[in-house]
Structures are given as structure tokens and as C-alpha cells.
Amino acid sequence: MFFDSMHDLWRVFLVGTLAYIGCIVMMRLSGNRTLSKLNSFDLVVTVAFGSTLSSILISSDIALAEGLFAIALLVLLQFVITWLSVRSGAVNTIIKTAPTLLLRNGRMLDDAMRKVRITSDEIRTAVRQKGMGNLEQVAAVILETDGSLSIISAEKLGSGSALEGVQGAGDRLQH
Structure with missing residues (x-):
């Protein structure tokens, strides 16, 4: 019930240690981008790494090599x-989604929210988590390519140049 044999525990220890070291070496050689969270594609790859490492550790049918x-x-x-x-x-378009404007100058953009399946409650939650009490203080809420919500206050908007490339931003926001 707790373990089948001491051999299995030693195998997990040895293979786990070597696989872990191998992963670290490969990640260091491949650079920071390999485990970044810049978009949903990166998340899928990170989950695949974890799943593969788990399979190496648990399954004796998979050799370390x-x-x-x-x-x-x-x-x-x-x-x-x-x-x-x-x-x-073309490859960039296939791999990455575009960031999407969901709120502009305190007004929620219902069509954009429906398209990306984000509710007004989720937007309000994100705004509250930024310590803001009313939507009129918010110049923009953007659903980023990694699934996070960015909130830009009216006070911090500046020229709005950071909104370039955001779906639905079109013209830069007005103060």
C-alpha cells in the first residue's frame, strides 16, 4: 500500500535527481524564454515539461535517456x-493571440468581453485588486496574451503608446 519495494524508491530518487539535473542544464542552455509565461503557447510548453518530468519519475517503463x-x-x-x-x-499570428481591450475610459466593451469570454465581474475583481474603487478611474483593461488582465489608470495613461497592437484600442485612449 505505501510502497512496493525499496528498489522502486531508490529508482525514483536516482532517476528523479538525474532528470532534475538534466532539466536544469537544458533550461540554462536554452535561455530564459523556454519557461517564460509570455503567452498561452508558453504555458502549454511549460505544462508539457512538467508532465514529461513526472512521467520519467513515476513510470519505470520510461528510461531516463x-x-x-x-x-x-x-x-x-x-x-x-x-x-x-x-x-x-504568419507564424507569430498562429502561435500568439493578440491582447484585447476590454474596458475603455471606464466603460466595458461588451462585444470584446463576449469574444474572449471574460465577465464584468472578473474585470471588476481585477480593478479592485489594483486598489481602485471605481471604473471611471480606469483608462483601460487589457486581456494580455498570457491570460492576465492589465489595468491602466486614467492617471497613468500618458500618451497611451503602450496600447499599440492591442485589439480594439485603435485610436489611443483619450484622457
């Missing part, structure tokens, strides 16, 4: 896709 090869393949594919997305607008 096979598991490390699988992780190396994920690192390589992440590198290739991000390299291509930086150099090709």
Missing part, C-alpha cells in the same frame, strides 16, 4: 517555434 530526450525535444521545438515567430508574422 528517453525522458531526457523527450524534454530536449520539447526545448528544441520551443526554440524553433519562438525563433520562427520572431521572424515570421
Whole structure:
């Protein structure tokens, strides 16, 4: 019930330690972008790393070399896709979603909210978490490519140049 054999525990210890070291080496060699949370694609890759590492640890059917090869393949594919997305607008469009404006100058944009499946309660929660008491203080709420909500106060909007590339921002916001 608690364990089948001491051999299995030692296997998990040894394979886990070596797989962990292998992961660290591969992540260091591949650079910071490999485990970033810049968009939903990055999240999927990070989950795949965890799942692969878990499989190496738990399943005695997967040899350490096979598991490390699988992780190396994920690192390589992440590198290739991000390299291509930086150099090709078409690949970038396929991989990344555009940030979307959900609230402009205190008014919620219902069509945009419906399109990205965000409720007004979720927007109000994010605004409150920023310590703001009323929506009129908010120049913009943006659903970012990583799924987070960015809130820009009217006071901090400035020229609004940070909104370039945000779906629905079109013209820069007015004070």
C-alpha cells in the first residue's frame, strides 16, 4: 500500500535527481524564454515539461535517456517555434493571440468581453485588486496574451503608446 519495494524508491530518487539535473542544464542552455509565461503557447510548453518530468519519475517503463530526450525535444521545438515567430508574422499570428481591450475610459466593451469570454465581474475583481474603487478611474483593461488582465489608470495613461497592437484600442485612449 505505501510502497512496493525499496528498489522502486531508490529508482525514483536516482532517476528523479538525474532528470532534475538534466532539466536544469537544458533550461540554462536554452535561455530564459523556454519557461517564460509570455503567452498561452508558453504555458502549454511549460505544462508539457512538467508532465514529461513526472512521467520519467513515476513510470519505470520510461528510461531516463528517453525522458531526457523527450524534454530536449520539447526545448528544441520551443526554440524553433519562438525563433520562427520572431521572424515570421504568419507564424507569430498562429502561435500568439493578440491582447484585447476590454474596458475603455471606464466603460466595458461588451462585444470584446463576449469574444474572449471574460465577465464584468472578473474585470471588476481585477480593478479592485489594483486598489481602485471605481471604473471611471480606469483608462483601460487589457486581456494580455498570457491570460492576465492589465489595468491602466486614467492617471497613468500618458500618451497611451503602450496600447499599440492591442485589439480594439485603435485610436489611443483619450484622457
